[in-house]
Amino acid sequence: MNSIIGDSVTFALPLFIIAIGGIYCEGSGIVNLASEGFLGMGAFFGGFAFALFAQFLGMSSVANAYLSLLFALCGGAIFSMIYALLSIKFKANQVVSGVVVNMLSTALSAFLASQLNLSIFGQASNKFLLAVFPRFTVKWLVNIPILGAFFDDTYVFVYIILFVAIIMTYVLYKTPFGMNLRACGDNPQAVATTGRDVNSIRFKAIVINGALAGFGGMCFAYSISTNFSSSIYAGYGYLAIAAYIFGNWRIKQTLYACLIFGFSRSIGYVLIQHLGLPSTYSDLVLTLPYIMTLVLLLFFSKSNISPKALGEPYEKSKR
Amino acid sequence: MIKEKNILKRIFISFCGPGKARMLRTSIFCILLSMLFGSLILLLLSKNPLVAYQSLLQGAGVLPKLNYPGKKSQLTGFLNLVDYTTPMIFAALSITIAFKCGLINISVAGTMIFSGILATVLVGYTDLNPVVARSLVVIIGLVSGGLLGGLIGWLKYKFNMNEIVVSIMINYIISYIVSFVINTKFADPISRQSVEIGQNARLNLMNVEMFGLKMNIPLLFPIAIFVVFLIDFLMKKTRFGFELKTVGSNRKASKYAGMNVGKTMIVTMMISGALAGLAGVSYYLGCYGSIQPRVQPSIGFDCIAVSLLGFITPIGCLFASFLVMIFQCGTSYLSSRLGVLREIPSLMTSILLLFSACAFYFQEKADACKIKLLKSRRPKNE
Numbered sequence: 190m191n192s193i194i195g196d197s198v199t200f201a202l203p204l205f206i207i208a209i210g211g212i213y214c215e216g217s218g219i220v221n222l223a224s225e226g227f228l229g230m231g232a233f234f235g236g237f238a239f240a241l242f243a244q245f246l247g248m249s250s251v252a253n254a255y256l257s258l259l260f261a262l263c264g265g266a267i268f269s270m271i272y273a274l275l276s277i278k279f280k281a282n283q284v285v286s287g288v289v290v291n292m293l294s295t296a297l298s299a300f301l302a303s304q305l306n307l308s309i310f311g312q313a314s315n316k317f318l319l320a321v322f323p324r325f326t327v328k329w330l331v332n333i334p335i336l337g338a339f340f341d342d343t344y345v346f347v348y349i350i351l352f353v354a355i356i357m358t359y360v361l362y363k364t365p366f367g368m369n370l371r372a373c374g375d376n377p378q379a380v381a382t383t384g385r386d387v388n389s390i391r392f393k394a395i396v397i398n399g400a401l402a403g404f405g406g407m408c409f410a411y412s413i414s415t416n417f418s419s420s421i422y423a424g425y426g427y428l429a430i431a432a433y434i435f436g437n438w439r440i441k442q443t444l445y446a447c448l449i450f451g452f453s454r455s456i457g458y459v460l461i462q463h464l465g466l467p468s469t470y471s472d473l474v475l476t477l478p479y480i481m482t483l484v485l486l487l488f489f490s491k492s493n494i495s496p497k498a499l500g501e502p503y504e505k506s507k508r
Numbered sequence: 509m510i511k512e513k514n515i516l517k518r519i520f521i522s523f524c525g526p527g528k529a530r531m532l533r534t535s536i537f538c539i540l541l542s543m544l545f546g547s548l549i550l551l552l553l554s555k556n557p558l559v560a561y562q563s564l565l566q567g568a569g570v571l572p573k574l575n576y577p578g579k580k581s582q583l584t585g586f587l588n589l590v591d592y593t594t595p596m597i598f599a600a601l602s603i604t605i606a607f608k609c610g611l612i613n614i615s616v617a618g619t620m621i622f623s624g625i626l627a628t629v630l631v632g633y634t635d636l637n638p639v640v641a642r643s644l645v646v647i648i649g650l651v652s653g654g655l656l657g658g659l660i661g662w663l664k665y666k667f668n669m670n671e672i673v674v675s676i677m678i679n680y681i682i683s684y685i686v687s688f689v690i691n692t693k694f695a696d697p698i699s700r701q702s703v704e705i706g707q708n709a710r711l712n713l714m715n716v717e718m719f720g721l722k723m724n725i726p727l728l729f730p731i732a733i734f735v736v737f738l739i740d741f742l743m744k745k746t747r748f749g750f751e752l753k754t755v756g757s758n759r760k761a762s763k764y765a766g767m768n769v770g771k772t773m774i775v776t777m778m779i780s781g782a783l784a785g786l787a788g789v790s791y792y793l794g795c796y797g798s799i800q801p802r803v804q805p806s807i808g809f810d811c812i813a814v815s816l817l818g819f820i821t822p823i824g825c826l827f828a829s830f831l832v833m834i835f836q837c838g839t840s841y842l843s844s845r846l847g848v849l850r851e852i853p854s855l856m857t858s859i860l861l862l863f864s865a866c867a868f869y870f871q872e873k874a875d876a877c878k879i880k881l882l883k884s885r886r887p888k889n890e
Contacts, residue, residue, distance in 0.1 A: 222672070271862075275862070275865060275866065278869075279865070279866040279869040280868070280869055280872075281865040281866055281868070281869065282816075282865070284612045284672065285612075285812060285813065285816055285865050286865045288614070288809055288812045288813065289812075289813050289858065289861045289862050289865050290862075291809070292809060292810065292813065292857075292858045292861060293855075293858040293859070293861075293862055295854075295858075296851060296854040296855040296857070296858045297855060297858070299851045299854075300849060300851035300852060300854075300855045303849050303851055304553075304849060304851075307849075424676075424680055427676045427680070430673065430676070431673055431676070431677060434670060434673050467692075469688055469691040469692050470688070472684045472685070472687045472688035472691065472801075472802070473684070473685070473688050475680075475684045476680065476681045476684045476685060479677045479680045479681045479684075480677075480681060482673070482677050483674065483677050483678075483681070486667075486669050486670075486673065486674070487663070487667055487669065490667045490668045490669045490670070491667065491668055493668070493670075495670075
């Protein structure tokens with residue numbers, strides 16, 4: 190039981206932080222399909238930073254692990270500026286530019302990973318090996334039944350994500366910046382009349398999205414494969430999108446959605462182990478989150494309210 | 509005629525400015541720009557970009573190579589290019605028609621796998637008469653894709669489900685379930701893909717000996733060309749095409765004008781899905797003959813940008829598909845000849861698509877430049 194909860198939380202929380210980024214982005218009125226690209230690129234930057242600093246600090250350095258998370262954050266943010274440029278400045282169709290940015294990210298990270306491995310580390314490989322991320326146990330909370338499993342030998346990034354999530358929730362709902370951001374998603378012209386720059390708010394939202402997605406991507410790289418390779422593009426970004434749409438663009442409900450995804454996944458794995466089915470059945474388990482999303486969307490879509498100005502480039506003169 | 513002094517601006521305006529064949533000119537501008545970018549990357553790696561582009565074209569069979577192995581020539585290379593382009597044309601058309609109706613069909617990848625596996629399982633392993641088997645494959649592709657597309661359109665219309673999210677979910681569900689089916693029943697132990705289909709159902713004539721050459725002849729390519737013109741006709745000359753475009757540009761207005769918005773959307777998605785299904789069968793039962801589990805075909809996503817590069821017109825799609833596939837087919841020859849990484853051509857493709865996404869911005873900018881130019885040359889005392 191403990192392992193189910195532990196596994197599902199390690200899967201759900203990186204997904205959650207990516208979804209928060211998506212909420213920021215879509216909340217400001219920019220369609221977010223580029224999460225997949227951001228998380229991959231973030232993981233690439235993080236993986237590269239890890240490999241680079243491992244030369245000086247050694248593979249097992251704890252500081253290096255945290256440093257790589259920081260670099261993933263920055264890398265995602267920098268890469269997301271391309272998307273910001275396309276969708277804000279160039280007014281390209283946001284869905285299309287999202288898809289293009291995803292493609293660019295896949296191609297660019299594959300190319301850079303091979304090239305950098307070759308020219309800096311002298312290896313013919315397209316992977317960056319990572320160390321195991323440090324884990325942490327909150328001793329005085331472990332003994333609580335069921336809930337204690339959250340705190341038993343959990344990856345440290347889970348706590349970091351919880352902390353960041355609380356801050357981001359506060360910023361989005363309680364600060365003027367967050368209010369303006371959400372207003373940009375519903376009625377950008379109204380925000381402009383109060384003298385604020387819609388495009389700059391949207392730009393910030395996208396960069397926040399990129400940073401959070403990059404961070405989440407690095408967490409996935411640590412928890413799922415302990416290396417950076419092109420297998421990071423496994424659709425987690427899209428799953429995060431499903432999570433926040435299912436959560437009706439609100440952070441709290443999105444957390445529930447992510448936890449549901451995580452639980453259904455790890456319960457499925459445990460079931461297969463229990464029933465002694467061959468490993469090919471894990472494919473069926475992996476469909477569970479997606480099927481659940483579809484079924485739940487079927488019931489909740491009518492009441493789903495997306496930001497009103499979602500997908501429209503901001504035109505000053507439009508009424 | 510007023511001339512701009514700044515030479516760069518003059519070039520920019522002449523490519524993207526108003527006038528005849530503007531879309532074509534802007535597309536060419538995007539292509540040149542991305543080739544410039546690609547050259548920069550190649551120069552950074554200290555390779556000669558001209559040789560690189562030449563070998564790309566040679567690898568894709570557009571230019572002759574220096575020497576060929578036995579029973580191969582430029583023609584075999586070119587037929588390979590045509591072979592790989594066929595599914596891309598269908599896929600790009602699928603995006604185009606949905607796009608014109610204001611829908612974005614991301615489910616092309618999933619639909620391709622779906623129709624591919626259905627045709628493989630139902631027809632691929634039987635030994636029917638080649639003519640019957642091949643036509644059955646095409647029909648299965650059309651029907652299965654159409655049903656899937658129609659389902660997405662129906663969900664969108666009936667339940668207001670976001671078609672993008674539904675498409676993404678369906679992509680993953682299909683991809684995993686198909687992987688499960690292949691791994692449990694149809695897996696080839698050596699290649700770890702599905703068992704290769706029989707020749708009778710294959711949509712390509714493989715290894716045909718003609719003129720002393722061994723060639724693969726794609727049978728679906730003429731159909732692809734025909735479909736391009738069919739869709740063009742459908743969108744430009746028929747009532748349905750007009751309704752489709754109207755619904756795409758303003759849903760409320762078309763409802764007010766008495767059009768059946770829901771029906772138009774669902775039918776459009778069905779056509780779009782059917783085209784994606786054709787792409788699927790021509791990809792899995794034409795180019796490859798087997799299905800790789802857990803992999804979504806990259807064509808399913810590339811085609812979105814290809815459609816955009818072709819300015820969301822059927823005929824544009826035809827040319828854009830060829831262009832993008834030249835990059836992909838020439839990859840192995842380029843990397844072996846120059847010793848660069850295999851990832852470079854795909855990087856250049858994505859840069860090309862990045863610029864093509866900005867095409868409308870370029871046009872807008874060129875207009876602004878032109879207007880500014882005209883204003884500045886007007887007599888002062890006006």
